[in-house]
Amino acid sequence: MKKILMSIPNISEGRDQNLIEEVANAIRQVEGVKLVEISPDADHNRTVFTYLGEPERVLEASKVMFLKTTALIDMTKHKGSHPRLGAVDVMPFVPVQGMETKEAVEISRQFGKFAGEQGIPIYYYEDSATRPERESLPNIRKGEYEGLPQKLQDPDWQPDEGSATFNPKSGATVTGSRYPLIAFNVNLNTKDIKIANRIVKAIRYINGGYRYVRAMSVPLEEKGLVQVSINMINYTKTPLHRVLETIRFEAARHGVTIAGTEIVGALPLSAVEEIVRHYLQAHDFSMNQIIEMALIE
């Protein structure tokens, strides 16, 4: 199985179409990398790029896009409603296929080293964090760009790479490996939000449920249903089918059935592979049996 890594950098510019296009072209020029999505947000004044490919190619694209973005954006002029620390605000690496977390962490470290050498303070987060209080992005971002000069003087917030000197033009960048998250909603055939609340407590980690499940309840007034809205934060260790079947038997206690589910956005093929293995009882099923897989470059 080929190794596939995804990167989803967020940059602090969501209005200047020419600038966004220049950054996109820098990514496109890296061979072996596929730029999948560009999502500019004018209110947030922020753009998210999504690209993927083999790890070394994605690392190369991330370096190239970092150089281009920090050359073009001047943070002293940036305004927007979304919290941010720098021009390349976050550079997440997500292992999609055939990779261990530690390999993605290693890539993020190589990126961080490179970015630090450009004179920009770098913080590692999530699986690449160097200490527990740096795991959470909001934690690192507290104080934002405007608070950086002070933060960089705090002994607790010395950067992981690069110097602690404030860089007014580029700010700071957060990078690291994080697991692909699957957003999974389960609709219940009832209007009783209390039943959804009980199920939320049954499945989510903070109330004694599955370790890699975050969940909340949502009334769906128009449909006359309630929803259990789930973030699956590690689908290999807490798989989708297990959460779905748990919801099914907990709902049955109230005489309630599942009306349907939604997978919101993207998911890796290996999550689909596990669904097929479980429900077909096809224990040896492999994604490589899928004809179209032969076309993946």
Next chain:
Amino acid sequence: MKKILMSIPNISEGRDQNLIEEVANAIRQVEGVKLVEISPDADHNRTVFTYLGEPERVLEASKVMFLKTTALIDMTKHKGSHPRLGAVDVMPFVPVQGMETKEAVEISRQFGKFAGEQGIPIYYYEDSATRPERESLPNIRKGEYEGLPQKLQDPDWQPDEGSATFNPKSGATVTGSRYPLIAFNVNLNTKDIKIANRIVKAIRYINGGYRYVRAMSVPLEEKGLVQVSINMINYTKTPLHRVLETIRFEAARHGVTIAGTEIVGALPLSAVEEIVRHYLQAHDFSMNQIIEMALIE
């Protein structure tokens, strides 16, 4: 969704590695086509090539491989245990993704016309057949290469394309569109072959079961199980989950459970999509949500 067509030509040479490699290279030189597999069989003296891509590219590759193969193989010298009519014995086209059967039939007709113009008699089979008795490949192949001179004089066996003149060097070629077949085995927690036999009769077309199911029972002596071995000949009209759940409730009648299943060989992603939709009740799930799909060229 991109259109993807697969072709799986069988040629009458399975021993001469140089010849096989020359044919493979001819296919590889067609841009936009991926040669996935080459399966030579020395006993049958026959090789199967599998390649896929967008329909026009696959048509082009099939023309190129047809010219190369008919130039290299001399059927007057061919011996092998597998029934065959010609140098390029069969050229099947299989719609894998985003295509209707009629589009694949049209591609096979374009191929047939081209091949006929090279002075080789062409018969259309399966979904491209021009009359019912030509749907079945074994039917067309009856009498084999050696019987061709006589067959071509029979008014009932005039070729669909090309002249009825016997071509000693190349024989004849059968081409057409056929649906992707999924080989699906279901193992039952019993040694009683009679139970497997009853289930086979419950699901297969010839005994009153599902229209697109062929099935037989197989004892698995070593595992102490019996198997229902299934060919799903149209998985969009008779989907896998329906056959599996039917086997489950028919087996339950005897107190027997499903031990496991096997998907043998390849299946199209749209079959996987339907499995996810059914078992997760994710009615709107689309294969385009799978991250790796972005890498398909």
